[in-house]
Amino acid sequence: MAGPLEQFQITPIVDGPVDGIAFTNSALWMTITVIVVTIFTVMGMSKREMVPGRWQSMSEAVYEFIGSMIRENVGDEGRKFFPLIFTLFVFILFGNLLGLLPGSFTFTSHIIVTLALAVFVFLFVTLVGIAKHGLHFFSFFVPHGAPTWLYPLMIPIEIISYLSRPLSLAIRLFANMMAGHTMLKVFASFVFGLGAVTAGVGGILPITMMVALTGFEILVAFLQAYVFTVLTCLYLNDALHLH
Amino acid sequence: MTEGGEKPSSDDFDARLRAAKTAHEERSGRRRKSADGSEPKTGMEGLGFALRVGTELVTATAVGVAIGFGLDYWLGTKPWLMILFVFLGGGAGVTNVYRLVSGMDSGVGWRRAGTKPPKGDDDTEYKE
Structure with a gap:
């Protein structure tokens, strides 16, 4: 049986022209994600009904969700960044959700x-x-209200804090997705292990747990996509309105 | 989207969307509950929050170490700048955690997260 970490294996599907460049399963699922997102939004909005059907309501809900997220966190000036924020959100969200399908790959x-x-x-x-x-942007790193003699200490701290943003943003999403998928796989192996010993009875408990975990993973998929985009909005707000 | 006002259930929908969003924000730890401290957090949500705090600490320290190491490599002052930047990075980590826990999100300056930028027009519909 496959170990819990084998699901993260990158395998080339089509070899590229140069060694080390290939179309991998990761790239395949990114492509699938983009196609699914495109179908979801374009087909969802193709009818343009006054009273939206199920599909149209879903794409409208995502649109308005991002719209109000930008309005609340960035303000009016954020509107021109709508395409970027929307793309980020749906790409991560659908990547997370498609990764939950059995046999798929979570990029x-x-x-x-x-x-x-x-x-x-x-x-x-x-x-x-x-x-x-x-250049006024760099006044962002000077903390308000601190005494001047603390500046040599505070400014490097602010700069490190600023530079740690992309890392914490990346680690949060990656760690959540990887931990969740590993946990699912570990519980799945319990089903076989316990079930084999107790003639199938012992497998019930881990299966129950897996059902709960799968629901939790769907929540995490939404939540992490949301957290990633909302932090992008907050960072954008910082950059637009220095304080 | 089509003319928002004409949809029969648009008010209801907006209300539900807002409710869902509030729930989202509470879950992600951005909007802290009332000050009495008795938050009905389940184990999983608490764990998620704790993980975030840990991540903030570790990443800031790691960035500090990386900067110190890079500067040492460049200037040839082998261990000294790294030692200095470990502490600066740790300070940045604690600052980030302080911001996170007190409701200002990681590294968004000293303003409370979720507070509106100066000109916010709340109730206008979002349009292109």
């Missing part, structure tokens, strides 16, 4: 993927801040 459980997303967000937000405020 958000790899730190290289989440770190790439987080570093992109970090660089983008920083560039937005510098573009809007110029």
Whole structure:
């Protein structure tokens, strides 16, 4: 039986032209995610009914959810960043959810993927801040109300705190997804282990646990996508409105 | 979307969306419950929050170490800058945790998370 960590194995599906570059299962599921998201939104909005059906309500709900998230956390100026925030949210959300399908691959459980997303967000937000405020942006690192003699201590701390953002953003998403999927697999192996010893009776308990865990994983999938995007909004707010 | 006001159940839907969102924020630890401290957190949510606190501490320290190590490598001052930046990173970690626990989210400056930016128009519908 496969070990609990084998589900995270990256396997090349189509070899690329150069050694080390290949179309892997991770890339395959990213592609599937993009296709599913596109179908979800484009097909959902294709009818444009006054009274939305189930499908249309779902895509409208996601749209309005992101819309109000930006309005509350960034304000009016955040509207032009709607496409970015929306894309981030649905990409992570659908990646998490599709990863729960049996036999699929969760690309958000790899730190290289989440770190790439987080570093992109970090660089983008920083560039937005510098573009809007110029060099004044760096006054962000000077804490208000601190006595001047503490500045040599406070400013490096603020800078490190700022630089740790992408890392904590990435680790939060990756750790949650990886821990959840490992836990599911471990409990699944209990089903076989206990069931084999007790003629199937002992397998009931871990199966019950797995049902509960699967529900919990769906919650985590939503929650982590939400946390990632809401933090992106907060960072964007920081960059736009220095305080 | 279509004209928002014409949908028969749009008010109801908005209310439910808002309720769900509040629940979301409470779960993610952004909006802390009332000050009496008796939060009805289940074990899993508490664990999630604790994990976040741990992550903040560790990442800030790790970034501090990385900066110190990089500077040492560059300037050839082998252990000293790394030692200095371990402490600075630890300080940044504690700062992040303080912000997180007191309701300001990680590294969003000294303003409370979720407080509105200066000009917020609450009830206007979001449109392009």
